[in-house]
Amino acid sequence: MTSSEHSSAPEFNSRLERRRAFSTIFKNSCAILSWLCIGVLGFLLVHIFSSGWEWISFDFIKNAPSRMPHKAGLFSALMGTIWIIVTTAAIAIPVGVSSALYLEEYAKKNRLNSFIEINISNLAGVPSIVYGILGLTLFVRFMKLGPSVLSGALTLSLLILPVIIIASREAIKAVPNSIRLSAFALGATQFQTVFHHVLPAAMPGIMTGVILALSRAIGETAPILMVGAVAYVSRAPHGIMDGFTALPIQIYNWAREAKVEFEGLAAGGIIVLLLVLFMMNSVAILIRNKTQKAQS
Amino acid sequence: MKKNWIVLFAFSLLLCGCEAPNTDGLYGTVRIDGSSTVFPITMAVAEEFQKAHPNVNVPVGVSGTGGGFKKFSIGECDINDASRPIKEKEIAKCIELGIEFLEIPVAYDGLSVVTHPDNDFVDQISIEELKKIWHPDSAANSWSQVREGWPDTEIELFGPGSDSGTFDYFTKVVNGKEQLCRSDYMQSEDDNVLVKGVSGDRDSLAFFGYVYYKENEAKLKIVPVSYNGEPAVVPDESSINDGTYKPLSRPIFIYLSSKSAVRPEVQEFVKFYLENAETLVSEVGYVPLPKNEYDKQLLKFEAFVEQSKNNSSSVE
Amino acid sequence: MTEVVAATFRQKTKKSKLIEEGVRCGIFLCALASVLTTFGIILVLAKEAIPFFREVSLVDFLFGTKWNALILPRSFGVLPLLMGTMLIVIGAGLIALPVGLASAIYLSEFASQRVRKTVKPVLEILAGIPTVVYGYFALTGITPILKSFNDEIPVFNALSASIVVAVMILPMVASLCDDALKAVPRSLRDGGYALGSTKTEVSLKIVVPAALSGIVASFVLAFSRAIGETMAVTLAAGGTPKMTLNPLESIQTMTAYIVQVATGDIEHGSISYHSLYAVGGLLFLITLAANLLSYKILKKYREEYE
Numbered sequence: 001m002t003s004s005e006h007s008s009a010p011e012f013n014s015r016l017e018r019r020r021a022f023s024t025i026f027k028n029s030c031a032i033l034s035w036l037c038i039g040v041l042g043f044l045l046v047h048i049f050s051s052g053w054e055w056i057s058f059d060f061i062k063n064a065p066s067r068m069p070h071k072a073g074l075f076s077a078l079m080g081t082i083w084i085i086v087t088t089a090a091i092a093i094p095v096g097v098s099s100a101l102y103l104e105e106y107a108k109k110n111r112l113n114s115f116i117e118i119n120i121s122n123l124a125g126v127p128s129i130v131y132g133i134l135g136l137t138l139f140v141r142f143m144k145l146g147p148s149v150l151s152g153a154l155t156l157s158l159l160i161l162p163v164i165i166i167a168s169r170e171a172i173k174a175v176p177n178s179i180r181l182s183a184f185a186l187g188a189t190q191f192q193t194v195f196h197h198v199l200p201a202a203m204p205g206i207m208t209g210v211i212l213a214l215s216r217a218i219g220e221t222a223p224i225l226m227v228g229a230v231a232y233v234s235r236a237p238h239g240i241m242d243g244f245t246a247l248p249i250q251i252y253n254w255a256r257e258a259k260v261e262f263e264g265l266a267a268g269g270i271i272v273l274l275l276v277l278f279m280m281n282s283v284a285i286l287i288r289n290k291t292q293k294a295q296s
Numbered sequence: 297m298k299k300n301w302i303v304l305f306a307f308s309l310l311l312c313g314c315e316a317p318n319t320d321g322l323y324g325t326v327r328i329d330g331s332s333t334v335f336p337i338t339m340a341v342a343e344e345f346q347k348a349h350p351n352v353n354v355p356v357g358v359s360g361t362g363g364g365f366k367k368f369s370i371g372e373c374d375i376n377d378a379s380r381p382i383k384e385k386e387i388a389k390c391i392e393l394g395i396e397f398l399e400i401p402v403a404y405d406g407l408s409v410v411t412h413p414d415n416d417f418v419d420q421i422s423i424e425e426l427k428k429i430w431h432p433d434s435a436a437n438s439w440s441q442v443r444e445g446w447p448d449t450e451i452e453l454f455g456p457g458s459d460s461g462t463f464d465y466f467t468k469v470v471n472g473k474e475q476l477c478r479s480d481y482m483q484s485e486d487d488n489v490l491v492k493g494v495s496g497d498r499d500s501l502a503f504f505g506y507v508y509y510k511e512n513e514a515k516l517k518i519v520p521v522s523y524n525g526e527p528a529v530v531p532d533e534s535s536i537n538d539g540t541y542k543p544l545s546r547p548i549f550i551y552l553s554s555k556s557a558v559r560p561e562v563q564e565f566v567k568f569y570l571e572n573a574e575t576l577v578s579e580v581g582y583v584p585l586p587k588n589e590y591d592k593q594l595l596k597f598e599a600f601v602e603q604s605k606n607n608s609s610s611v612e
Numbered sequence: 613m614t615e616v617v618a619a620t621f622r623q624k625t626k627k628s629k630l631i632e633e634g635v636r637c638g639i640f641l642c643a644l645a646s647v648l649t650t651f652g653i654i655l656v657l658a659k660e661a662i663p664f665f666r667e668v669s670l671v672d673f674l675f676g677t678k679w680n681a682l683i684l685p686r687s688f689g690v691l692p693l694l695m696g697t698m699l700i701v702i703g704a705g706l707i708a709l710p711v712g713l714a715s716a717i718y719l720s721e722f723a724s725q726r727v728r729k730t731v732k733p734v735l736e737i738l739a740g741i742p743t744v745v746y747g748y749f750a751l752t753g754i755t756p757i758l759k760s761f762n763d764e765i766p767v768f769n770a771l772s773a774s775i776v777v778a779v780m781i782l783p784m785v786a787s788l789c790d791d792a793l794k795a796v797p798r799s800l801r802d803g804g805y806a807l808g809s810t811k812t813e814v815s816l817k818i819v820v821p822a823a824l825s826g827i828v829a830s831f832v833l834a835f836s837r838a839i840g841e842t843m844a845v846t847l848a849a850g851g852t853p854k855m856t857l858n859p860l861e862s863i864q865t866m867t868a869y870i871v872q873v874a875t876g877d878i879e880h881g882s883i884s885y886h887s888l889y890a891v892g893g894l895l896f897l898i899t900l901a902a903n904l905l906s907y908k909i910l911k912k913y914r915e916e917y918e
Contacts, residue, residue, distance in 0.1 A: 014808075023812035030718035033711050037786065038731065040779055041738045048745070067340045067580060098642035106636055107643075118900075118907055120646045123653075125836025125899035127867045129874060130653060130892050137656050147357075147372075158649050165646070166833060167788065170826045174795030189628045191635050205791050211736050212784060219742030222842055222871060225359070231332075232339045233355040234346055243355050248742045253358075256332070256486055258511035258581060263488075270745055277737060285733050331877055361877035362885065383879045432685065457851050458682035459876025459884075476684040482768055482862050483851035485872060493768065 052267025064234035069261035077250035079236030087153035088217050096164030104172040105194045124162035131159045132226030147228020149240040155223050160213035167209020171202040207288040211281055221248045247273045322349045324561040329357035330364030330377030334548050338377050340576045341569045352561045361461055374556035378549045379461030396554035398600040400593050401547040402573055403582040406506040406536035407466055409519040412498045417446055420520040420528035431471045435478040453481035454493045454502035465546045466503055506531055507581035536583040554604040563601055570594045657893045664886035679853040681887045692853040696863035701838045703774030709831055712785025720793040721815045739783035746776045746844040768850030768862035776844050781834040792826025793819055832906050842867040866895050
């Protein structure tokens with residue numbers, strides 16, 4: 001090789017300094033944006049806590065709603081919300097995860113299954129009040145379930161089903177194929193592979209989807225209002241066929257009241273709602289952390 | 297984990313069978329639904345009633361006057377809170393299922409015209425001037441177009457949503473026809489939100505229910521209204537009660553179904569309502585009817601109950 | 613001896629085949645639930661929208677520029693509502709999608725385990741805050757801030773609502789994108805590092821494209837949520853249907869209109885009432901079209917590894 005051939009070879013310019021600088025800038029921008037999100041939450045919470053904290057007391061949780069701000073309480077709404085969420089979870093989680101498993105593990109790529117897929121992503125965008133109208137017509141009137149906890153839970157399940165399915169599908173898709181192949185190689189049936197290997201592996205992602213979905217359900221006002229959640233009732237539901245009210249409805253009602261004390265009560269209601277959400281999320285996160293650790 | 301869910305589910309199904317123990321005295325459920333305007337009054341009555349009769353459950357919904365009438369006409373609720381009188385199609389639906397109803401006015405709501413506290417030129421306004429502003433044909437845009445001597449700045453209009461009974465009544469009285477109105481005013485479903493809007497804009501003008509003005513007096517300026525050339529009247533408890541604040545005070549109602557009126561717990565509830573309306577209505581912030589009006593309504597109600605009892609026993 | 617073992621094996625295989633079929637049928641039925649829901653919605657909407665279209669022509673509805681459904685003189689042109697919805701959705705998307713993705717990249721690629729463990733649950737709590745709260749936040753928190761920039765801004769405006777909807781869908785985008793990014797196998801990243809790439813290059817050029825299907829799925833979910841949002845928009849943007857591209861004016865979205873009529877004092881059975889089903893049907897069709905489009909795009913670009 002002559003020196004002239006050497007010099008015709010292009011210079012290897014790694015531009016390392018520039019790339020490193022860009023990397024740091026990018027990292028910091030992302031960090032700033034993330035902390036901005038947290039900042040917004042912090043601002044919102046501070047705003048709410050400062051208005052609502054004085055109203056939190058044992059009485060507040062124990063009492064029924066009242067027109068007198070100092071006697072008003074959340075009991076019926078809190079119980080209603082708990083009943084609704086538990087029932088909704090019991091319906092939506094099995095159906096949603098099963099649908100996701102079917103679409104990812106069992107379904108062949110035919111027209112019917114594409115149709116189902118498109119359906120699900122479409123349903124994710126339907127406004128919640130349309131589900132309310134559907135729930136009223138189908139569960140309350142047609143199936144004669146009346147304005148009950150069950151009707152509300154069924155309606156909310158339909159609402160959050162797409163979210164659970166879509167998030168679960170992504171989680172299941174992300175399970176490395178090697179897990180499935182090795183299970184089959186050892187003679188497992190499809191049922192055993194899916195339910196004993198793939199499902200546990202996908203559990204962290206599924207739990208994320210479930211958390212998001214149930215959080216959405218707990219805060220929805222319009223659909224349960226249409227199904228017949230009342231604005232005022234002084235007692236907790238006795239069973240799933242009973243009438244009910246829920247925390248977001250109570251909060252919305254208090255926020256609309258003319259007396260200015262009720263604004264503080266609404267903030268207090270929000271604090272309680274957030275606490276319920278927090279407890280729900282913590283349980284799911286514990287499950288997720290446990291399963292995620294088991295994998296990596 | 298799934299097993300736990302199944303157990304919980306089965307357990308809750310079991311609980312369906314349980315009911316509150318029946319003791320002597322009134323028990324049962326009185327279902328109420330309807331307007332969010334009437335709701336505060338009905339809720340106050342339900343609260344006090346349940347203290348006196350703890351075994352009666354009185355849930356109150358807010359599906360809106362129209363939604364409430366729909367439920368009322370198919371027997372899903374016993375009483376409808378209504379911020380407007382029943383309409384013809386709704387009456388037809390009731391007749392379809394053999395439901396007769398009794399219209400009971402329970403309070404007055406005085407529609408108040410308000411503006412920003414710093415507004416120093418609007419001291420009173422007449423119905424004709426309001427029409428100039430709100431009617432779609434004239435739709436005055438600046439204060440100077442309404443009355444000579446007023447400044448040339450643009451009026452910022454706020455008002456309740458066009459689906460509400462308040463809107464229906466205001467447009468009927470001011471513009472001559474229900475729902476006839478200019479469409480470019482700022483609407484909101486929530487009166488608290490309207491208060492925020494008005495108190496944030498110096499050229500604002502709005503109308504909404506009296507109780508929201510009362511609760512926010514410091515942030516708003518009330519505009520007395522004059523009618524037919526008479527001196528302008530400020531809305532307050534007495535002028536709304538005795539009818540001198542006109543024509544912007546309107547009655548709000550509850551409707552009772554004949555099929556429900558045969559049940560003792562429903563009868564007791566309506567009786568309790570009319571007997572205690574005067575105090576409870578004022579407590580909530582609305583304006584009660586004159587005392588003898590409530591007595592009159594009670595007599596009408598008792599006659600209606602008798603009639604319903606006779607009708608139902610003749611059907612059987 | 614082997615006969616017994618072979619017979620037991622055959623029996624077990626028969627039993628597991630039964631379980632197989634049973635499970636397959638069972639979860640297929642679950643998947644069908646979504647199809648049945650769609651049919652249910654279409655049935656309910658169509659049944660009530662038909663009386664509306666007997667009185668208002670489809671052309672007037674789709675191309676009219678004035679929406680006076682509850683005010684006389686009546687006119688049923690849906691374009692103002694459509695424009696209101698689009699204004700809010702696009703505004704919210706422009707804010708939330710980049711910020712959400714950036715946060716997700718930070719959380720999954722750059723942040724320490726400790727930071728991730730605290731921030732992720734916080735994001736999920738944000739996602740669960742009821743929409744009514746955001747609406748009030750818009751009025752009490754954001755609008756005054758906007759007003760301090762320019763006093764002419766009305767109390768109700770589309771920008772406040774867009775910001776609020778953006779804040780609302782942000783945690784969903786961040787959380788789901790984070791999951792998608794985390795699921796990319798380590799081997800891909802390690803390969804990039806081994807070739808001398810910086811962390812950012814690995815993230816942007818390797819991990820993000822690999823996780824694209826999950827990221828786009830989260831975008832679609834977030835968009836859907838933004839379109840279907842009701843309470844916050846009702847409170848912040850106001851209720852005045854208007855044809856405008858100016859985000860500083862007050863407008864009304866399709867969903868806000870649906871809520872207004874469904875829970876208001878309107879007489880059930882009147883043409884104004886039936887208009888809510890027509891608007892609902894249109895909304896449904898729009899989300900269907902958007903989803904079909906994204907589905908086609910996804911199919912083309914999804915990356916598979918292993």
